[in-house]
Amino acid sequence: xxxxxxxxxxxxxxxxxxxxxxxxxxxxxxxxxxxxxxxxxxxxxxxxxxxxxxxxxxxxxxxxxxxxxxxxxxxxxxxxxxxxxxxxxxxxxxxxxxxxxxxxxxxxxxxxxxxxxxxxxxxxxxxxxxxxxxxxxxxxxxxxxxxxxxxxxxxxxxxxxxxxxxxxxxxxxxxxxxxxxxxxxxxxxxxxxxxxxxxxxxxxxxxxxxxxxxxxxxxxxxxxxxxxxxxxxxxxxxxxxxxxxxxxxxxxxxxxxxxxxxxxxxxxxxxxxxxxxxxxxxxxxxxxxxxxxxxxxxxxxxxxxxxxxxxxxxxxxxxxxxxxxxxxxxxxxxxxxxxxxxxxxxxxxxxxxxxxxxxxxxxxxxxxxxxxxxxxxxxxxxxxxxxxxxxxxxxxxxxxxxxxxxxxxxxxxxxxxxxxxxxxxxxxxxxxxxxxxxxxxxxxxxxxxxxxxxxxxxxxxxxxxxxxxxxxxxxxxxxxxxxxxxxxxxxxxxxxxxxxxxxxxxxxxxxxxxxxxxxxxxxxxxxxxxxxxxxxxxxxxxxxxxxxxxxxxxxxxxxxxxxxxxxxxxxxxxxxxxxxxxx
Amino acid sequence: xxxxxxxxxxxxxxxxxxxxxxxxxxxxxxxxxxxxxxxxxxxxxxxxxxxxxxxxxxxxxxxxxxxxxxxxxxxxxxxxxxxxxxxxxxxxxxxxxxxxxxxxxxxxxxxxxxxxxxxxxxxxxxxxxxxxxxxxxxxxxxxxxxxxxxxxxxxxxxxxxxxxxxxxxxxxxxxxxxxxxxxxxxxxxxxxxxxxxxxxxxxxxxxxxxxxxxxxxxxxxxxxxxxxxxxxxxxxxxxxxxxxxxxxxxxxx
Numbered sequence: 094x095x096x097x098x099x100x101x102x103x104x105x106x107x108x109x110x111x112x113x114x115x116x117x118x119x120x121x122x123x124x125x126x127x128x129x130x131x132x133x134x135x136x137x138x139x140x141x142x143x144x145x146x147x148x149x150x151x152x153x154x155x156x157x158x159x160x161x162x163x164x165x166x167x168x169x170x171x172x173x174x175x176x177x178x179x180x181x182x183x184x185x186x187x188x189x190x191x192x193x194x195x196x197x198x199x200x201x202x203x204x205x206x207x208x209x210x211x212x213x214x215x216x217x218x219x220x221x222x223x224x225x226x227x228x229x230x231x232x233x234x235x236x237x238x239x240x241x242x243x244x245x246x247x248x249x250x251x252x253x254x255x256x257x258x259x260x261x262x263x264x265x266x267x268x269x270x271x272x273x274x275x276x277x278x279x280x281x282x283x284x285x286x287x288x289x290x291x292x293x294x295x296x297x298x299x300x301x302x303x304x305x306x307x308x309x310x311x312x313x314x315x316x317x318x319x320x321x322x323x324x325x326x327x328x329x330x331x332x333x334x335x336x337x338x339x340x341x342x343x344x345x346x347x348x349x350x351x352x353x354x355x356x357x358x359x360x361x362x363x364x365x366x367x368x369x370x371x372x373x374x375x376x377x378x379x380x381x382x383x384x385x386x387x388x389x390x391x392x393x394x395x396x397x398x399x400x401x402x403x404x405x406x407x408x409x410x411x412x413x414x415x416x417x418x419x420x421x422x423x424x425x426x427x428x429x430x431x432x433x434x435x436x437x438x439x440x441x442x443x444x445x446x447x448x449x450x451x452x453x454x455x456x457x458x459x460x461x462x463x464x465x466x467x468x469x470x471x472x473x474x475x476x477x478x479x480x481x482x483x484x485x486x487x488x489x490x491x492x493x494x495x496x497x498x499x500x501x502x503x504x505x506x507x508x509x510x511x512x513x514x515x516x517x518x519x520x521x522x523x524x525x526x527x528x529x530x531x532x533x534x535x536x537x538x539x540x541x542x543x544x545x546x547x548x549x550x551x552x553x554x555x556x557x558x559x560x561x562x563x564x565x566x567x568x569x570x571x572x573x574x575x576x577x578x579x580x581x582x583x584x585x586x587x588x589x590x591x592x593x594x595x596x597x598x599x600x601x602x603x604x605x606x607x608x609x610x611x612x613x614x615x616x617x618x619x620x621x622x623x624x625x626x627x628x629x630x631x632x633x634x635x636x637x638x639x640x641x642x643x644x645x646x647x648x649x650x651x652x653x654x655x656x657x658x659x660x661x662x663x664x665x666x667x668x669x670x671x672x673x674x675x676x
Numbered sequence: 677x678x679x680x681x682x683x684x685x686x687x688x689x690x691x692x693x694x695x696x697x698x699x700x701x702x703x704x705x706x707x708x709x710x711x712x713x714x715x716x717x718x719x720x721x722x723x724x725x726x727x728x729x730x731x732x733x734x735x736x737x738x739x740x741x742x743x744x745x746x747x748x749x750x751x752x753x754x755x756x757x758x759x760x761x762x763x764x765x766x767x768x769x770x771x772x773x774x775x776x777x778x779x780x781x782x783x784x785x786x787x788x789x790x791x792x793x794x795x796x797x798x799x800x801x802x803x804x805x806x807x808x809x810x811x812x813x814x815x816x817x818x819x820x821x822x823x824x825x826x827x828x829x830x831x832x833x834x835x836x837x838x839x840x841x842x843x844x845x846x847x848x849x850x851x852x853x854x855x856x857x858x859x860x861x862x863x864x865x866x867x868x869x870x871x872x873x874x875x876x877x878x879x880x881x882x883x884x885x886x887x888x889x890x891x892x893x894x895x896x897x898x899x900x901x902x903x904x905x906x907x908x909x910x911x912x913x914x915x916x917x918x919x920x921x922x923x924x925x926x927x928x929x
Contacts, residue, residue: 132800134843135756192824195814195877197832197839204826229839235755236839243813281793310750346753426910427753430772431727547739590743593710596794599743 094534094594095284096527101126102514104275104290106258106317109136110234110499111478111506112296113241113250115460118507120248123514126288127250128277130257130312130601133242137298137310138499141234142424143351144226145191145496146214147184151205152224157181158668159217160225164494165669167213167380168451168487169628170644171330174667176458177485180494180501187500188227196240198229209420210354213380213491219676222354222378226493231349231423237496255280257601259316259533261293261324262526272473273520276527278534280601283594285531289522291514294475294506295321295454296499301334303613304447305551305558308340308347312605317480318454319608322615326471327464327648329482329662330452331612332620332630335490336563338384340446342404344431348424348443350492352407353377355420359388360406360440361396367405372676379676382489382629385445389563392444399442406440445563451490451629452619453482455648455662460506466648466662473513473520477506484646487664488628537603542586546603549583552576553606557613561620566634570621577614581655584610615649618657623647640671697723698780702733705785706795708744715792718742726776730763733782734770747796754908757844760787761796767850767906787849789858803845806861810869810887815880831876838871838916840909847903847913853896860896861888863903863913870916873923885924894921 102123105112112127119125129136148155160181165172192198192206199207208224216223229236245252260276272293277286300315301307322328338359339348353359359377361367371387372379379387388405397403409417409425414437417425425436434441454476455463462474478499485498556576560569584607591599625639626632646662700722707715720737731749738745749759752771759770762785764778775782790798841864848854848862869888873881888894894917903913 131750131756131758132804132843135750135758137751137756139842140751140753140755189822189824193820195872195875197835197875198824200827200829200832202829204828206824232755232840235842239839239841246808247813310756311752312750344753423755431729431753431774433727433774545739546743591746593708593744595709596746596797598746599738 094531095282097284097286098289099126099286100289100519102291103510104128104288104293105296106275106293107136107296107298107478107480108133108252109296109298109478110138110237110241110496111503112294113238113245114500114503115294115296115477115507115510116250117241117244117248118504119511120250122511125251126253128253128256128258128275128288130255130280130316132254133245133252134238136238137313139235139238140308140310140347141237141496142231142347142349143354144209144211144228144233144493145188145237145500146211146225146493147188147227147497148181148225149185149188149206149208149227151201152208154216155223155225157185159215159223160184162218162669163214164485164491165487166219166672166674167491168489169638169674170640170671171333171484171487171627171646171664173484173665174669175665176483178667179458180485180497183501184497187497187504191237191240191500194240194244196229196236198227209351210378211492212350212353212378212384214493215375219374222375226351226354228351230419231351231421234496237500253277256286257316258320259604260320260526260530262522263324264520264523266520269472271520274522274526276530278530278601280596283597285527287522287527289519291517291519292473292475292510294460294477294510295480296476296478296503297480299450299479300609300612301447301450303553303557303609305554306340306343306345306444307447308337308345309447314605315480315608315612316605317476319611321454322611322651325650326462326474327455327650328452328615329455329646329648330484331616331649332623332647333451333488333628334447334616335381335449335451335629336385336445337448338381338388338445339407339443341427341431342399342442342444345446346427346431347446347448348407348427348441349421350381352409352421352424355416356412358408359384360408361391362398362402363396367391367396375676380489380491382631383676385563386631388445404442404444407443408440409436410438410440449490449495450479451482451484451486451488453480456481456483458483458505459509460502461509466660473517475506475510477502488630533604534600537587537589537600538592540588542588544583544586544588546587546589546606549580549587550606550609553580553610553613561617564631564633565620566632567621570617574617574621577610577617580610581614611651614657615651619647619649619659622659644671697725698775700724700733700775700780700782702737703783704737704745704795706745707792708794724775726774728775729771730773730775730778730782730784731759731770733775734784746794755842757842760844760846760849761785762787767846769844769846769908772908787845789849789855790845800845802858803848803864806865807843807868809861810865811880811884812868812872814872814875814878816877817879825877827876834876835871835874837911838867840911841867841871842909844908846906846908850902850906852900852902853898857896859892861892863917866894866917866920867911867913870920873920885920888920889924894924
């Protein structure tokens, strides 16, 4: 295995929205390498559909304070309010900047950026849905990804495409640990690349492939949080995972909340608009956690549709056909392609789909990774986007706030990193930082065990699907915990068939599965330890929110011996005190 | 293809198929640079649902029979552009066609015109170099100030079709001209130039039209329409190329 050495002031890992926005920020300020296991335009930011909220008030009255209130309430009061305030205030500039970058937003008749309704976004603290989501048909994420990539091309950003970062090196200087480099695997050659650097920003996205029915790409395996977790960096709020209400039945492909923002209605087997019972004011535009639970409740109470009664209908048939073509062209195409249904005339079978990790690598508002409850910064380590936890989404992210998060905190993280490296020295990288990864690869290639990656992975996905989904309880969590313990043992018996060097995805899938198992364990242990229901974490054995004891963030640490330890960190409050979450 | 040989892997009792599952004969053109002198065909017999994607059949072959089978993929629903392939002779994304629509006898080959690296993986670098050559980013040197620039809904609509491109290379590698002359920038690069040439906010149309007026540019197009048929996003690629040609000849936009 050849080893190559590089030296950069800064490294960005991942080239979706957050990584690309950070790269735009460091361009011209410091020598930066952007490392991605895909090509940048393959990143899953491109799959985001509905929009990006900002209180531009282009269509109706709005204010960033209302946006903040909605974000805090939508997050079930686990949001750190100063961070969410920054996001909601800077949203306005972020949208305008994207327009200046060339993003082709839909326009109002006067030529302004058009805005639409979205779940949980309301006027004046919950009065009624508000038009806040700036959008480009139902391919807003695609446009953001393309536009940011275009701007990176314009700035001649230095990409290492199809290089997979699989380890990080820290060094100790004057009694303090700092980042010194990352180790990457080059897919086209099988060579290892050691990047000596002053700072690294992780922007590797989510890890929704631990569930069977998921809107996530095959490649969303949590490599960034996974490798940091193994090196002793804590993960925050891992029990909070979002299940998007409207995934295509069985496939999990996302059907944007914009479908409901534009007037789509959820119906049960009786044809009833059941959200009227769960959220009388905003109905189908309640936050995602509530809608997902409502759907599951309808199914559990026998009002599901289809032969197995395990889905409900998303009904667009009352919307004018031209309107559907103009506002929702892609998702209606997905329905035609994958379900063979014409959504203009027939309702669409949907079910909740694993969608988004609210938790992740803990950071402050400048993207600096913080490693304990005292907000201690780890020098040179940054994270942004879905892999990070700022925490602006709390226990449940509002629709559109992820696109906002990646742009706002990608920029802030990139800017902070560029400032940091301007004053920092290049750390001395010890010899052999690639040894651990090399031995992991050699072990997998030499393995003669009888386990296959596909079998272990599908057991993980099925058990997580059955026991760690919209509704959870102690019994189910204990069951999946036990499964994970078994899968950890079986993972050591995995062998792969491809022993080659060139484009060995057999090998990288095995390495990725290791991270998925670790992150699933972190999620399940964090979920078992939280005896309350809040946002995306709903315990049927503890159905109430417990603000007295549990309005706090979970930190999960993994010891060198593989032991998992939990600790907690205060939520930073603000203007909005916890209230009952009614919509 | 001449000189190819064929190997076969057949389903044992790997997993009990559901009642609706069908057996698919999946014939894949394979090439491993570390072991093969030339490409060869391999046939897999896999059990998949009629509503599964061709990508699912490829996964079934890789995960159940042969881990060395190599292809790119990510989103699996036609928006990331990783898995452009030639399926039953036509360029498409492996994650779009369903088994019930393509039948139970399926051939899969790498896209043509880009160097094959391994199995269905081709070298995408020449493709992205051609994309970069057309200045694929908004150029406008005016200070837009603090507010958004206004753009009428009609002006926005003018370039809507070409904003949908996902850079999968299905169009470019379906083009017979491109197969014969890879100096041609190809349909995808022209689509991405069109996206900015016809954006009322952009100021560099002249530059892009000059680039596309060169010998490697739009005049290589012979209007075969393969590109439009291949586009998994339904972009009217040939029409976009024609509009660029007309802009060079008459309008200069």
